Amino acid sequence: MIKEKIYIFDTTLRDGAQTEGVDFSVEDKNKIAKVLAEIGIDYIEGGWPGANPVDTEFFSKPLNLNKSIFTAFGMTKKTGRSADNDPSISSLINASCPAICVVGKAWDFHVKTALEIKNEDNLENIKDTAKHIIKNGKEFLFDAEHFFDGFKSNPEYALDCLKSAYDQGARWLILCDTNGGTLPHEVTDIVSKVTKVIPGKNLGIHAHNDTENAVSNSLAAIQAGVRQVQGTINGLGERCGNANLMSLIPTLSLKKSFTDKFDINISKEKLSSLTECSRLLDEILNRKPNKSLPYVGASAFSHKGGLHVSAVKKDPKTYEHVDPKSIGNHRNIIISNQAGRSNILSRLEAYGVKINSKDIKVQKILDEVKEREFSGYSYDGADASFELLANRLLGKVPEYLKVESYDVSVSKSDKIITKANVVFLIDGKKIKCEGEGNGPVNALDNAIRSNFKKVEKYYDFFSDLRLLDYKVRILNTGTEATTRVLIESTDKTGKSWFTVGVSPNIIEASFKALIDSLDYKLYKEKAPANLNEK
Numbered sequence: 303m304i305k306e307k308i309y310i311f312d313t314t315l316r317d318g319a320q321t322e323g324v325d326f327s328v329e330d331k332n333k334i335a336k337v338l339a340e341i342g343i344d345y346i347e348g349g350w351p352g353a354n355p356v357d358t359e360f361f362s363k364p365l366n367l368n369k370s371i372f373t374a375f376g377m378t379k380k381t382g383r384s385a386d387n388d389p390s391i392s393s394l395i396n397a398s399c400p401a402i403c404v405v406g407k408a409w410d411f412h413v414k415t416a417l418e419i420k421n422e423d424n425l426e427n428i429k430d431t432a433k434h435i436i437k438n439g440k441e442f443l444f445d446a447e448h449f450f451d452g453f454k455s456n457p458e459y460a461l462d463c464l465k466s467a468y469d470q471g472a473r474w475l476i477l478c479d480t481n482g483g484t485l486p487h488e489v490t491d492i493v494s495k496v497t498k499v500i501p502g503k504n505l506g507i508h509a510h511n512d513t514e515n516a517v518s519n520s521l522a523a524i525q526a527g528v529r530q531v532q533g534t535i536n537g538l539g540e541r542c543g544n545a546n547l548m549s550l551i552p553t554l555s556l557k558k559s560f561t562d563k564f565d566i567n568i569s570k571e572k573l574s575s576l577t578e579c580s581r582l583l584d585e586i587l588n589r590k591p592n593k594s595l596p597y598v599g600a601s602a603f604s605h606k607g608g609l610h611v612s613a614v615k616k617d618p619k620t621y622e623h624v625d626p627k628s629i630g631n632h633r634n635i636i637i638s639n640q641a642g643r644s645n646i647l648s649r650l651e652a653y654g655v656k657i658n659s660k661d662i663k664v665q666k667i668l669d670e671v672k673e674r675e676f677s678g679y680s681y682d683g684a685d686a687s688f689e690l691l692a693n694r695l696l697g698k699v700p701e702y703l704k705v706e707s708y709d710v711s712v713s714k715s716d717k718i719i720t721k722a723n724v725v726f727l728i729d730g731k732k733i734k735c736e737g738e739g740n741g742p743v744n745a746l747d748n749a750i751r752s753n754f755k756k757v758e759k760y761y762d763f764f765s766d767l768r769l770l771d772y773k774v775r776i777l778n779t780g781t782e783a784t785t786r787v788l789i790e791s792t793d794k795t796g797k798s799w800f801t802v803g804v805s806p807n808i809i810e811a812s813f814k815a816l817i818d819s820l821d822y823k824l825y826k827e828k829a830p831a832n833l834n835e836k
Contacts, residue, residue: 305565308554309530311345311476311506312338312547314583315360316375318538319349330586331360334535337579339367342568343547345443345530347373347403352393361397369567371441372399378406378427381419385434394435401441403476404431408463409452421459425466432470442467443474445508450477450484453492461499474506474530479519482512482542486522493526506530509545511537516545521553524564535583536595548580552597556624570628577630590771597629604634605645606682612644643668646692653689655696667692677804678777678784684802686791686822687815693825700831702760702824703817706732710742710809722749728759729833743772743789743812750820763829764820766794774808787811791819 349357737749803814
């Protein structure tokens with residue numbers, strides 16, 4: 303059986319840019335477009351030339367996007383003037399791209415209420431715009447805005463809007479669920495009816511996520527006949543976002559009900575770039591990645607329950623629907639009070655520690671984890687602290703930073719001043735470190751790292767260390783509340799690690815997490831041990 307091709311259309315740089323708080327620079331757009339092209343996305347919609355300076359500059363010269371089709375976005379001509387004389391259409395024609403996607407109303411309610419024109423005028427605007435753009439040698443795509451709501455209201459008119467573009471030679475007619483309120487069974491029903499009038503090979507789907515059904519609606523539309531699917535990286539988009547291509551692409555590539563019938567232009571090799579692509583967008587937007595994203599999220603293949611971990615070690619298919627490596631992700635075994643011996647063994651194996659599964663030390667580590675979690679610790683998101691704990695109990699971590707004492711003071715006159723003093727005992731010598739900061743943790747961090755020039759033994763290891771994030775959680779209420787602190791650190795490698803500290807005193811909890819972060823850095827870089835006499 304000959305498989306039909308599904309075309310992938312990415313609108314991260316246009317529809318995704320409408321997300322609250324998102325503003326792409328030209329450089330950002332170039333980076334993202336290049337990655338999408340390397341993956342093999344069929345259409346890359348770059349924005350609206352003429353609408354703002356960034357998009358105008360972005361379309362000012364051709365981009366080398368391999369086989370991806372660089373696409374501009376705009377709207378149909380205005381009533382009362384021809385497409386030849388509409389400045390916004392001219393900006394589209396003059397853009398350095400081979401394809402243009404034009405949005406037009408397909409809901410008679412919007413034609414009357416938003417545009418305040420007659421239904422016939424709207425059809426003429428679609429027809430004239432399509433004819434003019436195609437005459438100028440551009441591939442024409444028609445975004446039928448509010449199509450599903452329009453079809454429910456007046457199916458004959460909604461179809462007339464499609465035909466006004468199709469009869470002029472439009473390559474694609476995109477059925478848009480603009481308000482995001484259509485459900486999968488409705489999409490199936492409506493698309494099936496549309497394909498009796500317009501061939502599926504000319505139809506696409508653009509779904510919004512307002513009922514958490516954008517991906518489901520897109521897959522339903524494909525099954526019902528459309529052959530182009532639109533979406534964004536990580537589901538970026540205004541309100542609740544768009545269909546998430548990071549979920550759609552793996553589903554189309556790995557699920558038998560789709561792979562038996564369809565092909566996409568993304569190879570298995572390029573599929574493994576999806577996780578990296580997802581996290582690149584978050585990095586550009588300076589956002590923390592959503593761990594819970596399907597396929598590409600850090601928790602997508604995380605296993606916490608001991609029974610689950612035991613089964614996964616025997617055969618990953620017991621609790622994983624696809625191989626995480628196929629999309630560039632990896633399996634993550636969580637350590638918590640729900641862990642079993644299998645969790646501990648799996649994590650030690652990941653650290654390169656070889657140990658007999660019946661070794662009494664395995665149970666010792668498990669008991670220690672559960673006891674600590676009872677007192678407030680959580681190793682769920684603090685892998686570095688767990689790695690240190692386990693290897694200390696195995697006798698594999700030497701002593702590095704022996705703290706003899708520390709204190710923190712906060713005073714205010716004209717401004718608040720926070721000072722910290724830490725005394726270390728290193729190689730039998732007392733090393734006093736002092737520092738100031740904009741808070742207790744910052745002051746402690748500055749005291750330790752800025753003064754370690756006094757300790758040449760460790761200073762070089764900390765020269766590239768940075769604290770990325772600091773989170774505090776109060777575990778119970780009242781004056782004797784227990785505090786949990788989580789610190790994220792990084793260095794020149796770009797990799798980050800998480801450490802945890804717990805205490806009724808927020809300063810002590812912070813200090814524990816901070817020292818763990820420093821010890822972890824020394825341990826991973828095989829720093830020399832502290833030679834204090836035992």
